[in-house]
Amino acid sequence: MDTLRVGEIEIHWLRGGVTHFDGGAMFGVVPKALWSKKYQPNEKNQIRCVTDPMYFHYQGKHYLIDAGLGNGRLTEKQKRNFGVTGESFMIEDLATLGVKPEDIDVILMTHLHFDHVVGLTNAAGESIFSNAIIYTTATEWDEMQHPNIRSKATYWPENWPGIASQIKTYEQELLLNEAITLRKTGGHSLGHAVIEINSGGQSAIHMADIFPTHAHKNVLWVTAYDDYPMDSIFAKERLIKEIDGKKKWLLFYHDAYYRALQFDLDGNITEKVEMNLVGE
Numbered sequence: 001m002d003t004l005r006v007g008e009i010e011i012h013w014l015r016g017g018v019t020h021f022d023g024g025a026m027f028g029v030v031p032k033a034l035w036s037k038k039y040q041p042n043e044k045n046q047i048r049c050v051t052d053p054m055y056f057h058y059q060g061k062h063y064l065i066d067a068g069l070g071n072g073r074l075t076e077k078q079k080r081n082f083g084v085t086g087e088s089f090m091i092e093d094l095a096t097l098g099v100k101p102e103d104i105d106v107i108l109m110t111h112l113h114f115d116h117v118v119g120l121t122n123a124a125g126e127s128i129f130s131n132a133i134i135y136t137t138a139t140e141w142d143e144m145q146h147p148n149i150r151s152k153a154t155y156w157p158e159n160w161p162g163i164a165s166q167i168k169t170y171e172q173e174l175l176l177n178e179a180i181t182l183r184k185t186g187g188h189s190l191g192h193a194v195i196e197i198n199s200g201g202q203s204a205i206h207m208a209d210i211f212p213t214h215a216h217k218n219v220l221w222v223t224a225y226d227d228y229p230m231d232s233i234f235a236k237e238r239l240i241k242e243i244d245g246k247k248k249w250l251l252f253y254h255d256a257y258y259r260a261l262q263f264d265l266d267g268n269i270t271e272k273v274e275m276n277l278v279g280e
Contacts, residue, residue, distance in 0.1 A: 001093060002259045004273050006249065007200025009179065012055045013259050013275075014093040016068020016119055020046035020083025026212070028224040038215035046083050048256040049212070050275075051115050053090055055097065058179060058199075061105040064129070065195055065206060066253055067119030074118070088119050091128075104129040108182060109136040110208035111192045112144045113154045116253075121162040130166075135176075137184045138169035140191025151189070151227065185210060185239075187232030188225065194239065204249035204260065205242070210235055212254040217267055240267075247271075 002013045023045045027035040032045075041047050054065040068088045078084070091101060107129060110116060122128055136144075147155040174182040181196045188209040195206040210232040212223065219240060222232040243250055245265035252258055255275070262271035 001096065002273060002276055004204070004249065004251075004260050005202075006197050006204045007179075007202045009056050009058050009197055009199045011197075011204070011251070011260075012093070012097060013052045014055055014068070015086075015089035016051040016053045016066075017070070017084065017088045017115075018086040019049050019051060019069070019115060020044070020085065021049050023047045025224045027215075028222055028226070028229070030218075030221050035215060035221070039213060044083070047213075049254040050256055051119075052253060053119065054206070054251065054253070055094060055099070056197075059177065062099055062103050063180075064104055064107045064132070066110055066116045066208075067107065069115060070119035070121070070128075072123035073121070082115070090119060101128050102131050104132045106176070107132045107134045108180070108195050109134060109140070109193075110195060110206065110253075111189045112136060112140050112159070113189065113209070114156055114159065116208075117144075117159050118156075121159065125158055125162045127162045127166060132166060133168050134163055134166045135168050135170065135174060135182060137182075137191035137193050138171055139184070139186075140189060140193070141167055141169050143190060154225075185231070185235035187228050187235050188223070189227055194235075202247075202249075204251050205239065206251040206253065207236070207239060208253060211239075211250065211252075213252065214255055214258050214261060214269075217263075 004011045023041040026047055039047050051068045053068050056063050068090050071087045144155045144160050172184050179199045182193050184193045186192055197204045219233055219236045222229045226232045244263045249260045251260050259273040259275055261269055264270050
């Protein structure tokens, strides 16, 4: 299991499922001749993207970041459309750490798109992590329940009733404790958020889908899935200044090659945690 220690906190990546999203969609207006040099597509022009949640234990509580694809939640058509070649082993991976689903205390959601949220419920729509508080922005939770003509393609009605009683929302920023902060950025979705971890003089940030893979380092490279691309660009521009040259880890949920990276002031990789799990 791939891990990274940030001060007192040891982050574990869990196998949440594997998708193959269209490369053009994942890189938006960037020409294939450019992005394919950094992230190779398959013969269908798809790029491999894992959906791997993160787990950590801190001050007696068990935390998850996002929830993967789950099991038995997708139809065969959905699996085909999203290039799904593997569902979740998150519960099994937690078990190897001695953690049961009912042990999870807190779930930190960056946003509620299907590839981040379906792992919260089982095939019957019931909550898997029934004792957890689930944090998301108020904007995201509202759109989850009342999607618009575009966003209804990813905010599925079956994904929220089973977790509704567990949701706690915040507006712009939530400081859970001295180590964990959630910040709304918008961009990828109106209520998209990033998660920052600070412990023992070390820090990391999970920028989720405004920085989905290492190949999205250029602030102008955003996905066609982003509902508000200029907000993504401005948020990336601001947050990258907090990372480059600061020995701060950038954490990934979707990247098929790296779990975490550090960059120097010129944006070059200086430290890395590579993916060792096959994930399928």
